[in-house]
Amino acid sequence: MSIKIRYFASLKDYIGRSEDEIIYNEVLTVTEVWQQATQNKVKPQNTLVSVNMDYVNWDEPVNDRDEVAFFPPVTGG
């Protein structure tokens, strides 16, 4: 299972990079993807997550070739 991970805005600064990729044998939840990709970094409050560009909850399972993104509350408009 190959999972692409992206970080945006202040979360990109916090993690220090904009992308990760992790290869894994079992199905992970979004929370586990965060832990693996960031090496258990503390997750900032209010962090949002999407899978394939749709908002999801933190217990959502992630499938092979999914794109997972982590970002702070949006501030557009």
Added chain:
Amino acid sequence: MSIKIRYFASLKDYIGRSEDEIIYNEVLTVTEVWQQATQNKVKPQNTLVSVNMDYVNWDEPVNDRDEVAFFPPVTGG
């Protein structure tokens, strides 16, 4: 006392003219102005009235040189 009366839109068609003037010795209410100026024509439902370009109630007294206007519900915008 000289009172100028104006009719607008469908009320102008109903009365058959756009203006009236009545000369009177005592203070009249708006309702009495209607009765005098129109010779007691039936007042169409929902007719609105203004004195000096402000909306008023039908028991409002009318003073010398006031401008009284009668018109149907407004339909602008």
Added chain:
Amino acid sequence: MPVIIKNTPFLPYQVLQDYEETTLGQNNAIGACNIFIGTMRDFNEGDQIKVLTLEHYPGMTEKQLDKIIAEAHQQWALIDSLIVHRVGDLLPNDPIVLVATWSSHRGDAFDACRFIMENLKSKAPFWKKERLINEQERWVISNTKGYLNT
């Protein structure tokens, strides 16, 4: 906070651009603008409309609109506002009314623009007469309700 009654056609976007360039200027406190444009439809109550004639009460119309604008500026944090309203003979697609509100934050601009339009619709002395394609004429009896869910 100008109130303009026009008896000739106007182009809303041109009016807004000119107003912002010449009168509002570069006001960097403005973060939000809400605009309403009402245009003439060619159908009403199942009939095709050829011409719409707008009558008003010169003097009272301006007085009532000034009052509505003043109330809006009291109730919300507005930087400026503008009303333009047509009178006379209009053809389908012609702009009838333009209301614009400028503020720092969107809530004020949205709520004030809506307030001005709803009050204009119920208090400003304008009356519409429709001429149908068979040349029959009729006065519009009343405006439709503005707030959908109240």
Added chain:
Amino acid sequence: MPVIIKNTPFLPYQVLQDYEETTLGQNNAIGACNIFIGTMRDFNEGDQIKVLTLEHYPGMTEKQLDKIIAEAHQQWALIDSLIVHRVGDLLPNDPIVLVATWSSHRGDAFDACRFIMENLKSKAPFWKKERLINEQERWVISNTKGYLNT
């Protein structure tokens, strides 16, 4: 119902005029149009802002905006709608966002435009970074509340 993300400045009134002329055309069923324009203020949280940088998530931003527009068209009787949003570096007074809704009656245009803006503000993945006059940079933490009285 176009959704346009632009990385260069745009002129809202020019965009609207072009869109109405080339795409909407002379649609005589349109009786109401509500427009919201958000522009960059030069002050935020007491500090003067020199440059505002807007980041987004290409693909997800469009997907979320399309979803918001689809919901609006389901909920209200809209004839058309349009969203334009800037990304990249903006200067004070630059337009950030334009939302327009067209309908036969005003209630639909007003409510749908407001709905689109509030949802855009809370769901569309855009992020603002401010550069102050002392060159300090900071991310905007959260958007202000939209509905004032709820």
